[in-house]
Amino acid sequence: MKKYIIILFATLIAGTSCTDWLDVKPRGYDIPTTIGQYEGMLYGMELYFMDEVFEYMSFEFTSDADGYKNAWSAMGRAKCNAYKWQKDVFLPDENCGEWNVPTSFLYPLNVIIADVMNAEGATEEKKAAIRAEARMMRAWHHFLMAQFFAPPYNSAIASSSKCIPIITTASTVGAEFPLKTMEEVYDFILTEMEESVELLPEEAEHHLRVFKATGYAMLGKVLWTMGHYQEALPYLETAFTSAKAQGATLLDYNARIKEDGTIDLPSDRTEHPEYLYLMATMSRLMPAVYITYYNQAIFPIKEEVLFNYYKKNDTRLAFLSGVKSEKTAYASFKPGDQYAANIYGMVSNVGIGVPDLYLMYAECLARQKRESEASEVLVQLRRNRMAAADADNIEADLLTAIISERIREFIGFGNLWFDMRRLWNDSDFQYLKDYYTHTDGETTYTLTEDRLYLEIPPIILSWHPEYNN
Amino acid sequence: MKRLILFIAVLSICLGASAQTISVKASGESLQTVIKSISAQSDYKFAFNSRSIDTSVKINTDVTSSNIEEILNSVLKDTGIGYSIVGKQIALFTKQAGEQPLTATQAKSRKVTGVVTDEDGIPLEGAGIMIAGTKTGTVSNQDGHWALEVPGGDVIFEVSYIGMETINIPVGTRDNVVVVMKPNYELINQVVVTGYQTLSRERSSGSYAIVSGAEVKNRSAATGSPLRSLEGTVAGLNVNESAEGTSYLIRGMTSINSKTEPLFIVDGVPMDRKLLEKMVNPSDIESVTFLKDATAASIWGAQAANGVVVFSTKSGESSKKISVSYDGSFTWRGLPDYSYMDYMGPEQFIATAKEVFDPFTYKWEDITSTTYGSSANYPIVFPHEELLYKYYRGEISLAERDADLDALASQSWRDSYERYFMSRSFLTNHSVSLSGGSDVNSFYFSMDYQGDLGSHRDKSDQFKAYIRDRMLIGDWLTLDASLNALYSKETSHLSAADEFSTYATDLPYAAFADASGNFYDMSGFFLNKDDIKSVNEVSGIDLSYYPVSDYAKCTSRSDLYAIRANLGISIDFTSWLTYEGRFQYSASNNTSESYYPYDSFQVRIERAYGTDTDGTQHLPSSGGHFTDGHSLATSYTIRNQLSLNKTFGTEHSLRALAGMELNSNKTGSKSTFLRGYDMQTMQYIPYDQFFLSTTGVKPPLLPQISGSSANVFDPNNFTQTEIEYRFMSVYANAGYTFKEKYSLNASIRVDQSNLFGSDPSVQFKPIWSAGAIWNMHKESFMKEINWIDRLNIRLSYGLAGNSPDPGQGGPYNLIQSQTDPAYSRFGLGYTIITPANDKLTWEKTRTINAGVDFTAFEGRLDMALDVYDKYTTNLLTSVPVDPTTGFTTVLSNIGEMSNRGFELSINGNLVRSHNFSWDAFLNLTYNRNRLEKMYITPPGTPSALLGYDYWEGYPYGTIFGYRWAGLDPANGRSRVYDQDGAIVNQAADVKDASAVPYLGTTIPPWFGSLGTSLTWGRLSLSCLFVYNMGHVLRNDVNSQYTYRLTHFLHNDFASRWKVPGDEAKTDIPAYYSLADTTVNENDVAGLYKYADINVLSASYLKLREVSLNYRLPEKWASKIYTRGISLGAQVTNLMTLAANGQGIDPEAFSLSAGARSERFRPVVTFNANIEF
Known part of the structure; x- marks a missing residue:
């Protein structure tokens, strides 16, 4: 009998295994289900553009033979190829951040867009707002890719010109990403943005989150980049007022310039009022870091640009440093000092900031002949950048003044590359093309229209032979 | 034995x-x-x-x-x-x-x-x-x-x-x-232990190999490890001692990224290899059974694709008298052989530095500029350079320069390093075991101490205890219980500081003390002298650095406690039906503490980083850096099985079992880092971490990254990880024997795990195996051939699997939280760490095995031959994917791999007389591995191929190389042939994969061992050779051809191209200036390193062990109240024959990276065994 009691007992032990014993979730990981997790994925997206090449295609840089050699050994082949506007920038297996960074954002964004409406613990409005935000960002990253890898928007060729793929599925296996035409891509971007913008929250907590003002600014920037200034204007106007209402304002550099000619900026970027939606880019640090390591600027700013555009008391000169004087251009502003972007202050950014919004808005106003409004916006910006007397004194031709202000605001950051694309065929700004040359100290390279974008890099072509350039 | x-x-x-x-x-x-x-x-x-x-x-x-x-x-x-x-x-x-x-x-x-x-x-x-x-x-x-x-x-x-x-x-x-x-060897081999059951070898169709506990014990005296001593004992097992790759492989690689090691079982339950090595005392091992093919291993299911190694530990004997036995050993390893590294000594280094000194390219103003720099290169000028620059600028005469340089060259970094930082390594082991029992109870008990002094003044003490008890309760119930306990303590020294990974400087003349033992301040090797001065002036922080005293101060200690409790119950329902239950729980807890005191360089330099230019210090003003780490592992197994063993009539017998098993395995770790901690009072000083991680120290007195405007400190002072695997399995197997001649085996197993969630679509499908054995020697027609003792023919077919780790992939997107000071106010951020892939499935390996066991001449010749074919589908690994997807690499089922080969083992008793015997054995394995198919083909560019270790159509461990075209006669630059056969000197010009042909694999296709032993009365002598053949390695060559000489240099650099004409004598490229834009590192060092001339044979034969044993006459032994005493001596790695011709020992080498690693000279062990 004892035997059978023990056997029974053993059988009971054997039978007690639970069916959900295998459902234990590995700790440290999770499968997104709650609204907090979907929203957190938007915070988790702080990525830098690192080691990219597009900044070096901007016109304001120059070099001499020694500087170019140092640039080549310090920064490598790809950046120098980009600087020389060569067709083949990348080696066959070199990764390309201009392609990889936006696509790495698109995956989680597509996950959010597809699934957030099923999330737990939120109202339908909240879920819709998160989804709208993700769609806005998705459209924005498509827009960025279209700037890097396709010619500037041109309605004449839009329906025939291949642009970039439209990526709306989050999948690493089996998905195909055919190239779409320029028309399809811009239609997608605009439709997505227009459908989402109204659902965005009024207020953003963080510069990597898109709120209503940012959404309108994005929409405005897309249209403005396309040359559709008239359509862009109402969006920029809404963004302009709405951003101000939310505390996204200009930072008064005049109050922050220090005696040694450097500028004191909030180091915590969440406290910087000029941020709307900005992704930091580290590339600009490269020439800066190497400035005096080689005792010479490897890609300094062209002196003719610097001295033509700036007056000595422009606080933005604090972001440039002279190699020979070892002082910022604000403290020492003299020819021969080899000025280059320094690492003080902020890193350069791809996205939209408050100054950009001001300048886009002013430009659209000016192009619609609403000149007094335009000059008022322009002067507001200038008053945060220099003494009031200088600020109020603007060039006679308002449009030229605005573009010149863009050059002053963004010089050395690489962002002017996007203006060079946009204004290539603008009859008013053909004079800028005089500057569109780069030199390695021996040969001078001149930008041509077919080099206004990067070829799709070979590593991508190896996966997509059908993307032949 | x-x-x-x-x-x-x-x-x-x-x-x-x-x-x-x-x-x-x-x-x-x-x-x-x-x-x-x-x-x-x-x-x-x-x-x-x-x-x-x-x-x-x-x-x-x-x-x-x-x-x-x-x-x-x-x-x-x-x-x-x-x-x-x-x-x-x-x-x-x-x-x-x-x-x-x-x-x-x-x-x-x-x-x-x-x-x-x-x-x-x-x-x-x-x-x-x-x-x-x-x-x-x-x-x-x-x-x-x-x-x-x-x-x-x-x-x-x-x-x-x-x-x-x-x-x-x-x-x-x-x-x-x-x-x-x-001992009768044939009889010993007749029982195989699979971990679920003990089978007659005659009736099992699987491919097994058995090693006796005595053999493990004898060999482990030198290695201190039960696993290492298995090398060379059985065919099919490859023990890799080189600096890279899997240490233990059975029948080749069946996986690329998942587990490639076999499954290790102790007393019927899987055990982590590292824990096994620490916890199981080699003296306690009864036997080790290798399960190599599918019928042998598939009973272990989804974890058994790489074979299974089953350890059985000893039980007591019911002798009524307690027998006591002592084993002790002492192993002398000494210092590593530094000359093997092939670096230039101080004299040659300084002579070479003179030759390549280039003050035009590396201008004094540039290299001493303190304004900026890159993080890796603080503007530091090393002592030999300082002298060269001083002479160049005319500050000293040539005679003064040379005298000072000679003084530098007379110092040896290595001598000094060995004296102050190293210790002569040895290992000692003592164990005592007791066993005994009565009619109803038997026990085995052992205690073991192992002391290990490493070569860097690191010490470990290990104490082990093991007890096993078997109880017969009535005639139908048997209980066995065993308990292992381990305590080990390790102490070691910490590296100097985070940025400076070791105490070693990188220059061969940089001794730590002068001839009379006065220590040098070495801070100038790591920091700019002006920086050191200004830090001291502004903040009072002294950045002088005496490595020897820091080495003594900065210590780390770790304590490991582990237990394993194993309980088995066996109930006989009838004479043919038995229930067996087994439960095992094991746990280990490793705690570690490492501490940098307040006055250590690590803490001082960090305080300097935490200081503003105005001298305000933001880091604690007392106390040091303390890291408290815990790693925990627990696992349990519950198994219930019924086994049947019945004979029908006189000719049919059936043996079967069916059971279910739950297995959980959890590992985790926690680590806390504190600044300002005092070891004595156990208190730390609070400081503002949020400020230091966001705003940071601004502007810093000493930038962490040269030129940065703020020093920011990582706020993550607490980290935790955890992984839990759970398996639920149901299994059955059966063996049927007819007339004791013909047996059929079959098994089936279903494993379910938590790895992919319990979605049935992604769980592993049932796996099964079948096999047959024919005991031919029992046939009547064989009776005539009476010199054949045994002739078995085996055939088997079956499947086994390999599962990925939790969190690596599955049908869901897995997110991981991350905190960043930039948005910590708003909550947690999440990133998708693993993208969803619902196509992902487990790796599956199919094995066909055919074997013959042959014993003849009364056991004097024993042979086994196995031929196998393993084919793995759905190989899991991380592969490059189209970056357009948003990921550059993902875990995928990427392809199919085959392992085909044979194993032969021959044991021969060549001479057998009452006083003398001579035995010899040979194990030979040939394994041909091939990646048969890739479902996803990553870009096959030449430079990518040089980095891949697998490629379709080739064995795993691929080595591709450029076709060397000799040095350029004009400038001594590397040149190779491109795809069209043209000579090029830039890596970018080699555009097609055809220009980098396949040159071999780093995994040996041929391997095995051979050995012999002589016994002459009480004396026995044995030697064991191991060999690995047919694989290749990349030569260890110089890698620096430009820039200033700031590191060790390879001896080869002395034979580099210097003047036109040298290209006829040498293939070593010339030195070039960094300012030369026509050339870069890839083109010179890269083309040379990865050229076919630097791919060499990695084959070798090693005399792994020579051992001599003497058994004292019993008369002598009994005089000191013992029953027997044996003394032994062993020498390991006494001789190496390697085919590379460069003095490379492939066991102290990274074959694919082409770099030497630490090598010891032959190791001597003395051991004694006393029976009481």
Whole structure:
């Protein structure tokens, strides 16, 4: 009998295994289900553009033979190829951040867009707002890719010109990403943005989150980049007022310039009022870091640009440093000092900031002949950048003044590359093309229209032979 | 060896309760079962030679009696087996037909006494001593003594003992006979342990190999590890001692990124390899069984694709007398052989530095500029450079320069390093074991201490205890319980500081102290001198750096506690149906503490980073850096199984089992980092971490990254990780044997795990195996060929699997939270760490095996040959994917891989006499690995191929290389052929994969061992060679051809191209200036390093071990109250024959990276074994 009691007992032990014993979730990981997790994925997206090449295609840089050699050994082949506007920038297996960074954002964004409406613990409005935000960002990253890898928007060729793929599925296996035409891509971007913008929250907590003002600014920037200034204007106007209402304002550099000619900026970027939606880019640090390591600027700013555009008391000169004087251009502003972007202050950014919004808005106003409004916006910006007397004194031709202000605001950051694309065929700004040359100290390279974008890099072509350039 | 024999003896000589009346009811049960039953009911013990007595013979009887003879007569009638009873011992023997047996009383003439011992002089209890041709006999007592009345004249004694060779001794006129018995190897090999059951080898179609515990014990004296000592013991096992790759492989790589090591089992339950190595004392191992093919391994299911290694530990013997044994060893390793690294010594380094000194490219102003720099290169000028620049600028004369340089060259970094930082390494081990038992209980107990002094003044002490107890509760219930406990303590020294990974500077003349032992301040090797000065002026922080004193101060200690409790229960329902339950729990907890005191360089330099330019310090003003780490592992296994063992009629026997098992394995770690911590008071000083991680120290006195405007400190002071695997498995297997000649085996198993969630679509499908064995030697037509002892032919087919880790992939997007000061106010951020992939499935390996076991000449020749074909589908690994997807690499099922080959093992007893024997063995394995198919083909650019270790159509471990075209006669630059055969000197010009042909694999296709042993009386000598052949390595070449000389240099650099014409003598490229834009590192160092001329054969043969053992005469041993003493000495790695021609030892080398790693000179071990 004892035997059978023990056997029974053993059988009971054997039978007690639970069916959900295998459902234990590995700790440290999770499968997104709650609204907090979907929203957190938007915070988790702080990525830098690192080691990219597009900044070096901007016109304001120059070099001499020694500087170019140092640039080549310090920064490598790809950046120098980009600087020389060569067709083949990348080696066959070199990764390309201009392609990889936006696509790495698109995956989680597509996950959010597809699934957030099923999330737990939120109202339908909240879920819709998160989804709208993700769609806005998705459209924005498509827009960025279209700037890097396709010619500037041109309605004449839009329906025939291949642009970039439209990526709306989050999948690493089996998905195909055919190239779409320029028309399809811009239609997608605009439709997505227009459908989402109204659902965005009024207020953003963080510069990597898109709120209503940012959404309108994005929409405005897309249209403005396309040359559709008239359509862009109402969006920029809404963004302009709405951003101000939310505390996204200009930072008064005049109050922050220090005696040694450097500028004191909030180091915590969440406290910087000029941020709307900005992704930091580290590339600009490269020439800066190497400035005096080689005792010479490897890609300094062209002196003719610097001295033509700036007056000595422009606080933005604090972001440039002279190699020979070892002082910022604000403290020492003299020819021969080899000025280059320094690492003080902020890193350069791809996205939209408050100054950009001001300048886009002013430009659209000016192009619609609403000149007094335009000059008022322009002067507001200038008053945060220099003494009031200088600020109020603007060039006679308002449009030229605005573009010149863009050059002053963004010089050395690489962002002017996007203006060079946009204004290539603008009859008013053909004079800028005089500057569109780069030199390695021996040969001078001149930008041509077919080099206004990067070829799709070979590593991508190896996966997509059908993307032949 | 002896231990194993005793173990088997215990199995046969079963235990019994004291009961006078014995009852036997048998209808077709085997003799073995009946013997067990009689033993259980009485205190009689049985002894017999299992070669002549067939214990599987079927018994039919029903008898109850208190008279043992009556019982035996009934049981043994019609079996042809006779018996004799002496005291409580019963000897069984085969009756000769027609023979008229004498009885002991009839043939009384004289009394002969004797003793039976094993080779080590240990008395054997229960050995049967028969007078040949009669049924007169006796059994030895527990001291091995026996006495027998023999008829007059010469008789021959036939002495038998289970597990030993039966021997015949003519007694002559002697009155006293000493019988020394030798193990019978064939018999030992007859039982295989799969972890779920113990099987007769004759009836199992799997491919097994068995290593005895004694062999593991003997060899582990030198290695200190039960696993390392398995090298060379069986065919098919490849032990890789090189600096990269999997350490243990059975039959090649079946996976790229998942587990490639076999599954390790201890007493029926899987155990982590690292824990096994620490926890299992080699002396406690009874036997090790390798399960190599599908029928052998597939019972372990989804974890068994790489083979299974089953360790059985010892149980006690029911000898009623406790036997005590001591094993001790001492192993001397000394210091690593630095000359092997092939670096330039100080003199040659300085001479070379003079040659390449280039003050035009590396201008003094540039290299000393403190304004900016890059993080890796603080503007530091090294002592030899300073002198060269001083002379160049005219500050010193040539004579002064050379005198100072000579003074530098007279110092040796290595001598100084060995003196102040290293220790002569040794290992010592002492273990004591006790075993004994009564009729109802047997136990084994051991304690072990291992002390290890490493080469860097790191020490470890390990204490192990192990106890195992078997209890017979009634005749139907057996319990066995075992418990292991481990405590180990390790102490070591920490590296100097986060940025400066070791105390070692990188210059061969940088001694730490002058000739009279005064230490140098070495801060100038790491920091700019002006920075050091300004930090001191502004903040008062002293950045001088004395590595030797820091080395003593900065220590780390770790304590490991581990236990394993294993409980087994076995219930016999009937004579043929048994329930077996097993439960094991194991846990280990490793705590570690490392501490940098306040005055260490690490803490001082960090305080400097935490200081503003105005001198304000933001980091704690006292206390040091403390890291408290814990890693925990717990696992449990619950198993229930029913096993059936039944014979039908006389010809059919069936053995089957079915069971279910739960297995959970959880590992985790926690780590806390504190600044400002005081070890004595155990308190730390709070500081503002949020500020330091966001705003940071701004502007910093000493930037962390040269030129940065703020020093920011990582806020993550607490980290935790955890992984839990759970498996639920159901399994069954069955074996059917017909006429003891033909057996069929089959098994099936289903594993479910938590790895992918319990979605049935992603769980592993059932796996199964089947096999057959034909014991050909039992066929009647083979009876004629009586020199063949055994001839088995085996065939098997089956599947096994390999699962990925949790969190690596599955049908869901997995997110991981991240905190960043930039948005910590708003909550957690999440990133998708693993993208969803619903196509992902487990790796599956199919194995076909065919084998032959052959034993001949009374066991003097033993051979096994196995031919196998393994094919793995759905290989799991991280592969590059189209970046357009948003990921550059993902875990995928990428392809199919095959491993085909054969294993041959031959054991031969070449000479066998009573006093001398000579044995030799050979293990040979050929394994051809090939990645047969890739589902996703990553871009095959030349530079990518050089980095991949797998590629479709080639074996794993691929080495591709440029086709070398010699140095450029004009400038000594590397040149290779491009795809069109044109000579190019830039890596970018090599555009097509065809220009970098396949040159070989780093995984040896041929490997094995050979050895021999000589025994001459009490002395034995053995040697073991291991070999690996047919693979390649990248040569270890110089890598620096430009820039200033700030690091060690490879000796090769001295033979570089210097002037035109050198290209005829050398392939080593010329030095070039960094300012030259026509050339870069890839083009010079890269083309050369990865050229075909630098791919060499990695084949080698090593004399792994020579060992000498001497067993002291028993007379001497008994004088000091011991039963036996053996002394031994071993030398490992005494000789290496390597085919590379560059002095490279492939075991101290990274084959694919082409870099040497630390190598020790031959290691000497002394060991002793004492039996009490």
